[in-house]
Amino acid sequence: MVNLQNKRYDVIIIGGAIMGSSTAFWLASNPDFDGSVLVIEKDSTYQDSSTARSNCCIRQQFSTPENIQISQFGIHFVKNVADYLSVDDERPELSFVESGYLFLANSDVEASLKEAFETQKRLGVKDVIWQTPQQLAERYTWLNTHNLTGATLGIHNEGWFDPYSLLQAFKRKARSLKVDYLQDEVVSLKTKNGKVEEVVTKNSGSFSCGSIVNVAGPRARFIAEMAGLELPVSSRKRSVFVFKSQEPVDMKPLIIDPDGMYVRREGETFICGQQPDEDNDPECLDLEVDYPFFEERLWPKLAELVPAFEAIKMVSAWAGHYEMNMMDHNALLGLLAGMDNFYCCNGFSGHGLQQSPAAGRAISELITYGEYRTLDLSRLSTSRLQTGKKVQEVYVV
Structure with a gap:
């Protein structure tokens, strides 16, 4: 449970499903990051989340080089998940079916x-x-x-695995590393001088922050709008x-x-x-x-x-x-122009769950170091929203 006496966090993550919990894990497990982390998720059952409703497949067959590299790490993570996310003697089991x-x-x-x-x-x-x-x-x-x-x-x-098990493993490990989780809904953001200063929730009041991470999935655009920003991410239904x-x-x-x-x-x-x-x-x-x-x-x-x-x-x-990036169907990573502390991890266009290990790590590196230290995902930067330079992924399934 969140200690509601703590009203300030170094990083507040808006969205506590797979991408938010991955980001929280990578931040908290990095010895170079010594800040506090709060994850705000409006529905802790996750029953309607994209994570819970995913087919949860993973593949290396993409057209974009970055997506291929992201998947190469992703499959390593899935196959070795216990090395990353075990808590005490509890080892996660993802039921990975390697069928290609x-x-x-x-x-x-x-x-x-x-x-x-x-x-x-x-x-x-x-x-x-x-x-x-x-x-x-x-x-x-x-x-x-x-x-x-x-x-x-x-x-x-290549194959498929249990998405809910991976989500719970990320969350359990993050909480064991002192990440706080709050079940509540973000209703507004208070900004000043080009920064988000406070995150306002429906039932728990306001929390001041050093940075925020928008991982609100299909609702990511609405979180950006709370800060007066535009984000070309749209929710599209898939049956x-x-x-x-x-x-x-x-x-x-x-x-x-x-x-x-x-x-x-x-x-x-x-x-x-x-x-x-x-x-x-x-x-x-x-x-x-x-x-x-x-x-x-x-x-x-x-x-x-x-x-x-x-x-x-x-x-x-x-x-x-699907949280569709309407520009080029690829992830939007990094600071969003107009706010100095508003990080995006959005627009995965249907392949977010399989990319969550690498994407969460990438955002944690940007927050901690101001640069990528493992995979160079610079071409997936939000800056392409200003330059108009697309990184088009052909194989969106």
């Missing part, structure tokens, strides 16, 4: 997929291989390879559908078709989804599932991709939110 990703190409996307593949190899990714249509047909007899021109397959170091197949399909990797639809196995069922067309993807904060999207859009594509999926039955569904 399979990105399918047709003539429209083959060139960009090959370009990303070459970038991955240049950065030392050794676990992704190119597959010809013939190799795909031999490896996956249930897959319709007609109109496919190739694919990239992650053999190792996830669970179905059973009447015919057995021995699907191992997560598959992404040339249009961006994904499908993967989950026990005896399968999970699928896809981003809507841009014209049908408004800013949205509700969590109502778009059931017609499955019937009208996904099922026909599933049946074309895997003929056995002609006979399937949807058994459940849920919806969550």
Whole structure:
């Protein structure tokens, strides 16, 4: 519990899900940082958070070099999570399923997929291989390879894990390192001379601060507006559908078709989804599932991709939110122009959970040292909002 007698913190983190708890952990575990940290989270159950509603997959197959490097550290962190986040004798278990990703190409996307593949190899990714249509047909007899021109397959170091377990492990470790957590809602920010001086909560009063970190996920833009700042991060709803197949399909990797639809196995069922067309993807904060999207859009594509999926039955569904960076679909990291102590860690556009180990570490380095000490993520700086220089990620799933 927070000692409410303490009304000043060196760092106040707004948002206590995966990104906020990662940042808190990295700050508190760094011997060069000796400040106090408060994490404010309005819903400590996290039931509606993007973290809890994530598919929680991790991949090295990106087009942006920084995202590839972030994932290389991320997979190391996931596989060695107990070395980082154990508390006493309690070792976190993330139930990591290392089944890989399979990105399918047709003539429209083959060139960009090959370009990303070459970038991955240049950065030392050794676990992704190119597959010809013939190799795909031999490896996956249930897959319709007609109109496919190739694919990239992650053999190792890609898969999925339990997002809630990682969140709780970050939080438990941060609290063991004397980070305070407060369940409350931030309602305003008091600023003076280009700095945020106080964070005002709904039920617990005000807290003065040295710096704040905006990790409010889909609501990040609203936190920025409290400080009179603009942040091009928008909440976009994504529906996830669970179905059973009447015919057995021995699907191992997560598959992404040339249009961006994904499908993967989950026990005896399968999970699928896809981003809507841009014209049908408004800013949205509700969590109502778009059931017609499955019937009208996904099922026909599933049946074309895997003929056995002609006979399937949807058994459940849920919806969550992506915090979309509307500029270039990549993270916005660092101080936001206009405030000298307002740090952003936003706009991950659907790959935030898998990037949380590296992103939290990056923000903690900026706060502690004023520079990056591990991965150089300078190109993902918020400064590109002023320069207009995009760092475009092609593979947003």
